Structures are given as C-alpha cells and as structure tokens.
Amino acid sequence: MEAGKFFDEKMSRRGLIKSVVGAAGIAVLASGGLVSLSKAEAKEGPTEKWPWPYEKLDPAKTAEIAYEEWYRVFCGAGVINSIFSQLRERIGEPYKSFPVDAFKFLEGGMSAWGTICGSNAGANVVTNCIIGPSLKGASEDGMLMGSEIMQWYSDANMPTYTPKDPKVKGEMPKTVASSPLCHVSVGKWMKATGKSLGSPERKDRCARVTASVAYHTVELLNAWKDGKYKTTGVLPAKSFNIPAQSNCMECHGNKIPTPPLAKK
C-alpha cells in the first residue's frame, strides 16, 4: 500500500498523544503543555487515518440492505449505509461516527437537481473513506475505484441486481445510461418505459440501481482487501484537458469544443 508510510507516521504521533492523555487525564489537556498537541489533533481529526479497517462483506446481503434503505433514505445514503451499517456492527469506529443519514440529500442527483446519481456519489464516499484520499504520497485507489464505479455504472444495463423479494413484481426493464448523471440515467429509463417519476416502477428501478451499485462496490472493496485490486479507473480530466465524461458527442453532438491546451 502506497499510503503505508504516511499512515504509520501519523499513527505513531497519535499513539503517543493517546497514551499520554490516557494516563494523565483530560484535565491536563486544558491546563498545561499539551494544548498545542490538542490543537494539532483538532486539525487532523481522529477519523482521518487511512485506510479505515475493513472486513470483507457479502455483496448480495449488502445489495439487499441497500435496496431496503432506498425506501428510507434513497440512493446515496442507501449505498453508504448498506456498507457502513455492517461495518459499524463488525468493527465499530470510525463507522459509528460517520453521519450516514446526513447524506440523504444525495437523492435525485443532489437535492433533486439531477446531477451525479446518488448511488455513484455514495459509492465514492465509501471508497474514499475506507481507502482514503489521494493526499500527497498516498494511494489514489479510493478515488480511482470511485471513478471505475462511475464508468461501470455508465456502461451497465441497469439495474443489474434483482432483489430476492422485490416490492414491484415482474420483469424490470433495463437501460444503459452512458452517463453517471441522475437526470440522464433516470430520463433514459423513463423514456424507454413510459413510466413517470412518481410511479412504483420508477421508484423500484432506482432502489435496484442502488442495490446494484452497492453490490459492485463491495466486490471491488473485497478484491482490494485481498490485495488483488487493480483499478481500471481513470481521472478523465487528464486525457480530455477538462473534467468530463468520456462520451462528449452525447451532449455536444459533432460540435465538440477544443479546450485550450497550451499552458497559457
């Protein structure tokens, strides 16, 4: 793991602070020479040590939790909680202190604006919290795994997962979004099926998409835990010279603008 050194250095300083505080009591912190250390702690935050401990999860069980959670907190918080609720039980912190339900706002592509599909955003929150951010000298795998999931989502005939006991029975129509965006993903499905946003079928489609993304995220995290994860994720800005999806023509048609290339 590339992040190893970075992590070890932080941990050793933290270990020292913890044992000093543990032995001498909290009052010392407020009254004496340890105040500066306390301030350093405040800057970093006790959960900002990566990677977070992870135990391999069952993808199907996770998908079932995500499916049910959609009907409570929708797509983004559904994906996060399908994974973090199990790790809260098995491991505890730092998962217990993560305010999963606050991420309900990821619904409908963030506050119903149709931007990034919440299940993609939720998956990115999960991979970046567990593997960690690509800070200087640290692994980029958290962000690249999130990127890989967005590409997989864009290409997949969604939803890929069928719950054991779905709320809407019968065949679920599937569509390819060719985009990680909620508006495009939901819009194409609504166009293909003629079902409205408020229909039980559309709701169950999004609950199943949430389950599908949770399933795949756990597949990738399990491979990472086994040391077998080789990312297919990329940072598109590097090749397109602008943060972008890879299918420019879908929105721009043939008139794709050329971004300024020279460093001017």
Added chain:
Amino acid sequence: MEAGKFFDEKMSRRGLIKSVVGAAGIAVLASGGLVSLSKAEAKEGPTEKWPWPYEKLDPAKTAEIAYEEWYRVFCGAGVINSIFSQLRERIGEPYKSFPVDAFKFLEGGMSAWGTICGSNAGANVVTNCIIGPSLKGASEDGMLMGSEIMQWYSDANMPTYTPKDPKVKGEMPKTVASSPLCHVSVGKWMKATGKSLGSPERKDRCARVTASVAYHTVELLNAWKDGKYKTTGVLPAKSFNIPAQSNCMECHGNKIPTPPLAKK
C-alpha cells in the same frame, strides 16, 4: 425549527444512555443489560443527532481558509474544511470526527468527471450535516439550503470573492455558469479566457470559486442560526417531473422531451 420534536426525543434517550454509561463505566455495556441499548446506538451513530451545534462564523475568514485549502485538497474538501476546521476548534465534536480530507475526491466534479462542482457538493455536505437530513418529520432546510446554494452558484458572476492576497495577481475574469456542474462552469470560463486547465489562472479561479461558495454558505448558516433563514431553495424534480436543472434548453435546445406525467 420543524426538527425540534424529533431531536428532543432522540436526545432524551441518548441523554439517559450517556448518564448511565458515565456513572457505571464502559464495562457495563459489554457485560449486562445495556447491550441492547448499545446496539441501538450502533445503528443510529453518535453523530446522527441534528442539528449539530453551530456558532456563527466570519464569512471572509472562512473564504480565506477555503481559498488556501483549495491548494491542498481542492474544492469540495476545501469548502467543508473551511467551516468544519473552525467548528472543530470552537466546538469540538461532532466536527472532529468528520473525515473532511476523505472528500478530496469531489475535485473536478467528482474524480475529475466534471459532474457536480465540488464546491457545491461540499456546501451540501456542510448544510446537511449541520441542519440535518430531511428524514420523516424533520426540517428540509439542510437540503433546501444546499439547493439554494446551487441556484445561487449557477446565476452568479463567478468568482464573487477576491482573496486578500491572491496567488495570481491582476483582474480575475468572471463568468456565469448557468449550471451547478463542474464541466459547464469550468468550460465556460476556459472558453471565455482561453486559459488551459493546467494554467495558474484556471487553478486560482477555482480556488476563488471555492472561497466564494464557502463565504455564501456561512452567510446562510449564520442567518439560520439567528432564526432568520427563509429558504429560496426548491427541489426541482417536483416541478419538472424529473430530477433536473431549471434551464432545460441549454442542453436540449428546443427539443425538450416531455417526461411521462401520469402515474402509470
């Protein structure tokens, strides 16, 4: 505040648990009759009590921190940390336990895909963590404040904030994105200026956008703290029958598809 009752009920149960644990020690939790309460805690998470404590912040100071943070963790984590780092110092938990740096992946519209501008995503994380999610019976103000910020961002001549000592001197060109998306926001600015993604000017523009969003977020949170916040935010899916931005023609031209309206 609509969330009052919900919050009080949760708090009173939590208050009980806390005082029992405080008096009797942690060992009781593992060995006796309180285990079931402990499990309930694990499900909810100790930071999932809303609203989080908040103290009014200085918008300009916050913007300065956000500007500097962009050069370390980019837009999303920059907005979050500009606010949470001050509240970590002033209040402590639950801000200390929030893994701010993990949100570096919001850069470039999430892993450089150009979806939601990270500063908008970061602002939504902040408002929804502090005010809380729109769970059943709770206030929608966290999500609506996030939505209001996205609309403000789309309409503003950005960047609105000028740092006291900017890294790139001289006049900073401003553009209106008419969108909360990174690709559109950055793309319009690059087209107007002819500056490349890698140019110091483009980087400083995005650092200033981050500062601008942090500034406005604190303005709104301060009004909320004073009990004077009246949201202008909306959930666009309600009026458009699909999660969407409000300027359909910008992407669709005159051929705006009509989403299925009947509940079928």
